[in-house]
Amino acid sequence: MPIIKDARETLMVGRRTDGTRVNRPLSPHLQVYDLMQMTSGMSVLSRNTGIAWTLGLVFLVWWLVAAAAGPEAFARVQWFFSSFLGILVLAGLTAVAWFHTFAGLRHLYWDFGHGYHLPEVMKTGWAAIIASGVMTVLTWLVALISW
Amino acid sequence: MTEQHGTVRLQSSLARVRGMGSAKGGTHHWWMQRVTSIALLPLTIWFVFAVAGHTGSTHAEMVTWMARPLNAVLLLSFVLISFHHAAAGMQVIIEDYVRGEMRMFLILAVKAACWILALVSALAVLRIAI
Numbered sequence: 001m002p003i004i005k006d007a008r009e010t011l012m013v014g015r016r017t018d019g020t021r022v023n024r025p026l027s028p029h030l031q032v033y034d035l036m037q038m039t040s041g042m043s044v045l046s047r048n049t050g051i052a053w054t055l056g057l058v059f060l061v062w063w064l065v066a067a068a069a070g071p072e073a074f075a076r077v078q079w080f081f082s083s084f085l086g087i088l089v090l091a092g093l094t095a096v097a098w099f100h101t102f103a104g105l106r107h108l109y110w111d112f113g114h115g116y117h118l119p120e121v122m123k124t125g126w127a128a129i130i131a132s133g134v135m136t137v138l139t140w141l142v143a144l145i146s147w
Numbered sequence: 148m149t150e151q152h153g154t155v156r157l158q159s160s161l162a163r164v165r166g167m168g169s170a171k172g173g174t175h176h177w178w179m180q181r182v183t184s185i186a187l188l189p190l191t192i193w194f195v196f197a198v199a200g201h202t203g204s205t206h207a208e209m210v211t212w213m214a215r216p217l218n219a220v221l222l223l224s225f226v227l228i229s230f231h232h233a234a235a236g237m238q239v240i241i242e243d244y245v246r247g248e249m250r251m252f253l254i255l256a257v258k259a260a261c262w263i264l265a266l267v268s269a270l271a272v273l274r275i276a277i
Contacts, residue, residue: 006246047240054233060226061268067209068271074206094195101191104184111181143199 038125046103049096056093091140098135102128176235183232190225210275219276223269230265234258 004010012024033040063081066073080086106124109115115124156163167173197218201209212218237257245253 050233050236051240054237057229057233057264060229061264061271064222064226064268064271067206067213068274071206074209097191097195101188105188108181108184139195139199142196143202146200146204147202 038122042103042106042125042128046100046107049100049103052096053093053100056089056096059089059093091136094139095132095136098132098139099128102131102135176238180232180235180239183228183235186224186228187232190221190228193221194225213272213275216276219272222272226268226272227265230261230268234261237261 004013009023014022014024016022035041035044063077066077081090106115106128109124115121165173197212201212204212213222234257238254241250241253241257
């Protein structure tokens with residue numbers, strides 16, 4: 001028998017015909033949705049890129065502290081960032097930062113009361129995806145030119 | 148207690164006008180998330196392209212760039228507001244998915260980490276700039 005851990009679970013308890021207790025599923029139930037659709041997919045990605053960008057801030061702190069500490073410490077950061085793993089991290093963070101920025105811009109647009117009709121949701125969703133792709137490529141073009 | 152449209156409200160008129168709710172925070176947390184996100188729009192665009200434009204720079208060149216007053220101020224703003232926004236966002240995610248005592252523990256841990264890292268970065272920028 002499942003153990004109740006939260007007071008809210010008492011609202012979700014049901015019984016089978018043989019009397020054994022079961023926890024009823026939460027509603028809305030995740031399995032009935034296609035999580036790759038524009039609405040939920042963008043929502044999940046927006047949150048996850050937020051988490052990734054938060055973790056990425058640690059690299060920014062390392063970079064700033066190393067710059068303040070001196071040339072040797074800075075050389076170590078630059079060595080990491082120009083390594084295969086470092087470039088992978090930076091490329092990932094660039095994409096993540098741009099995506100979270102454009103997804104956030106979409107949220108601000110909603111906060112002003114616009115863009116709630118489904119065709120517009122699809123349009124702004126694609127716009128955010130394409131814009132973050134374009135800006136990621138553009139950022140790396142600038143990075144490679146100044147290398 | 149005020150009566151309106153036939154329903155009895157348990158909230159006083161003053162409480163309803165203040166709109167602070169039972170947690171007494173009102174919309175402050177939500178509002179600050181929007182304010183910091185708007186501030187981060189220009190700051191992030193500036194930072195990403197500034198760093199991308201410095202991939203070939205030596206330590207001395209980078210530090211000279213950071214030490215310029217405008218760059219230092221923008222860098223400080225970017226770092227401090229980023230950590231404020233990160234802590235606020237992580238708090239909402241934790242509130243959505245973590246239950247019980249672990250919820251408050253995690254929120255405080257994330258806030259502590261963000262506070263410390265924000266100050267560490269600020270100190271680094273100030274050391275370079277001053």
